[in-house]
Amino acid sequence: MEKKYDVVVIGSGLGGLASAVILAKEGKKVCVLEKNTQYGGNLQTFSRDKSVFDTGVHYIGGLDKGENLYKYFSYLEIMDMLKLHRLDSDGYDMISFEGEGIEYPHAQGYENFVQQLLIHFPNEEEVLRKYCDKINDICHRFPMYNLEDGKGYDDSIVSIKLSDFLDEITTDEKLKAVLIGSNFLYVADKERTPLYVHALTINSYIQSAWRCVHGGSQISRALIKVLKSYGGEIYKHKEVVGFTFDNQQLASCYTSEGEHYYGEQFVSNINLKHTIRMVGAESFSKPFVKRIMSLEEVPSVFSLYIVFKKDAYPYQNSNIYHYNSLEDVWDTHSKSEGRWPNLLVASMNCTTPMQKWADSMTVMTYMDYEEVKQWKETYNVSTIKHLGSRGESYEAFKKEKERLLLDKLESKYPGICDAIQSVHSSTPLSYRDFIGSEGGNMYGFVKDANSPMKTFISPRSKIGNLFFSGQNVRMHGVMGVTIGAFVTCLEMVDKESLMTKLNKFRDDEVLV
Numbered sequence: 001m002e003k004k005y006d007v008v009v010i011g012s013g014l015g016g017l018a019s020a021v022i023l024a025k026e027g028k029k030v031c032v033l034e035k036n037t038q039y040g041g042n043l044q045t046f047s048r049d050k051s052v053f054d055t056g057v058h059y060i061g062g063l064d065k066g067e068n069l070y071k072y073f074s075y076l077e078i079m080d081m082l083k084l085h086r087l088d089s090d091g092y093d094m095i096s097f098e099g100e101g102i103e104y105p106h107a108q109g110y111e112n113f114v115q116q117l118l119i120h121f122p123n124e125e126e127v128l129r130k131y132c133d134k135i136n137d138i139c140h141r142f143p144m145y146n147l148e149d150g151k152g153y154d155d156s157i158v159s160i161k162l163s164d165f166l167d168e169i170t171t172d173e174k175l176k177a178v179l180i181g182s183n184f185l186y187v188a189d190k191e192r193t194p195l196y197v198h199a200l201t202i203n204s205y206i207q208s209a210w211r212c213v214h215g216g217s218q219i220s221r222a223l224i225k226v227l228k229s230y231g232g233e234i235y236k237h238k239e240v241v242g243f244t245f246d247n248q249q250l251a252s253c254y255t256s257e258g259e260h261y262y263g264e265q266f267v268s269n270i271n272l273k274h275t276i277r278m279v280g281a282e283s284f285s286k287p288f289v290k291r292i293m294s295l296e297e298v299p300s301v302f303s304l305y306i307v308f309k310k311d312a313y314p315y316q317n318s319n320i321y322h323y324n325s326l327e328d329v330w331d332t333h334s335k336s337e338g339r340w341p342n343l344l345v346a347s348m349n350c351t352t353p354m355q356k357w358a359d360s361m362t363v364m365t366y367m368d369y370e371e372v373k374q375w376k377e378t379y380n381v382s383t384i385k386h387l388g389s390r391g392e393s394y395e396a397f398k399k400e401k402e403r404l405l406l407d408k409l410e411s412k413y414p415g416i417c418d419a420i421q422s423v424h425s426s427t428p429l430s431y432r433d434f435i436g437s438e439g440g441n442m443y444g445f446v447k448d449a450n451s452p453m454k455t456f457i458s459p460r461s462k463i464g465n466l467f468f469s470g471q472n473v474r475m476h477g478v479m480g481v482t483i484g485a486f487v488t489c490l491e492m493v494d495k496e497s498l499m500t501k502l503n504k505f506r507d508d509e510v511l512v
Contacts, residue, residue: 007028016469017227018223020227042471057216087210095321136203161450190330241254271437279463284462301365301440304405306363307421313419459473
């Protein structure tokens with residue numbers, strides 16, 4: 001029996017699920033296909049020793065009443081379903097450097113952000129206010145960031161380098177390092193990272209910063225619930241491997257088991273390079289294929305998942321970005337050879353709103369895919385598979401990396417290892433298999449202020465009924481991907497009608 005839909009969405013990451021909900025709310029018959037056991041892409045969670053860990057969403061910004069992600073999630077009808085815990089207002093992120101014993105805060109609220117940093121940089125008030133003003137100015141140059149219709153980018157903004165802007169406002173290298181200390185969120189490259197990427201990322205956290213109680217998979221569960229309430233369908237274990245055509249339009253996609261799903265329109269929320277390979281490069285323009293295939297992916301990540309003994313280590317309501325030195329803040333991933341890890345990112349998992357003791361912690365650092373390439377032919381999409389599925393050499397590699405990262409954690413928090421019950425880890429291969437990202441990359445393609453339009457990818461393809469969504473299109477992260485889903489859907493439905501509905505949320509009052 002043929003399965004026919006108005007829209008078939010391939011991939012159930014945040015971009016795919018949000019797109020599916022929007023389209024279903026607009027009256028379309030929607031189906032979402034996911035190849036893995038679990039829905040959600042970077043929203044996935046898993047458990048070890050009864051502790052829940054996030055795959056990618058460790059904290060979220062912009063979710064206080066009246067803020068932009070709150071408004072988008074309200075339109076998607078999931079805001080009231082989420083269980084959230086606000087991070088420390090005076091320091092949701094703490095930046096530190098080996099040997100100093102000082103933690104520099106990123107605080108919530110722009111005035112508070114300035115005041116908390118003035119404690120450590122008392123002569124830099126003018127610089128800090130210039131910085132905050134610029135961040136706000138840039139965020140207002142992107143209409144959809146503020147739920148407004150308009151051009152998606154400003155030529156005069158996207159080509160400004162983050163490093164050039166910081167050099168303009170201050171000569172204090174430590175202050176520069178502190179201001180970009182959380183750049184693991186977007187991978188800072190001194191010669192390429194645009195200022196707008198930093199601004200759009202950090203602004204939402206300065207507005208408000210939150211942990212998802214028991215993990216980010218509640219977002220995907222909420223979206224699926226809303227999708228089904230509008231008649232949408234979603235299926236797992238459906239790996240799309242190809243497409244059929246009818247008069248240069250997509251007619252169907254088919255799975256590894258030979259099932260066909262027919263649609264009037266298709267949304268690919270999976271890796272863009274893989275999409276091109278599946279559809280066939282000949283169906284796109286040669287310049288487009290050449291451009292996409294030449295794009296560089298950001299680095300991948302090695303993660304520790306630590307379970308603590310009961311009531312053994314205090315809960316910390318902030319995240320830590322700890323560097324070996326000031327010099328390691330820029331281009332961190334390319335400076336670790338022989339010194340790995342030169343960055344430690346630590347985030348505790350939240351299990352109750354008023355938590356006293358830590359249940360678990362995720363510790364991350366950069367890892368190049370080349371380090372695990374010898375095991376690239378091995379695959380694992382099960383969170384319950386026994387150790388050893390990739391072989392003894394791989395497990396030995398992981399154990400050595402675990403030891404090095406634990407040593408760094410112990411140097412930052414003396415005595416913490418005594419409180420640990422168990423340690424688990426993942427490599428770029430895990431990210432590749434569970435998320436489907438090329439080379440296990442965290443955030444899609446490298447953004448380059450020297451060639452900004454190269455990574456601005458239209459959500460509408462040259463194939464009239466194929467559209468793109470997800471972190472490969474425009475911005476990554478929960479905020480970026482959610483906004484990207486709306487940008488995609490505005491190409492697929494009556495734009496004026498959808499914007500009118502979205503605008504009902506735009507003017508909600510922002511809490512001060």
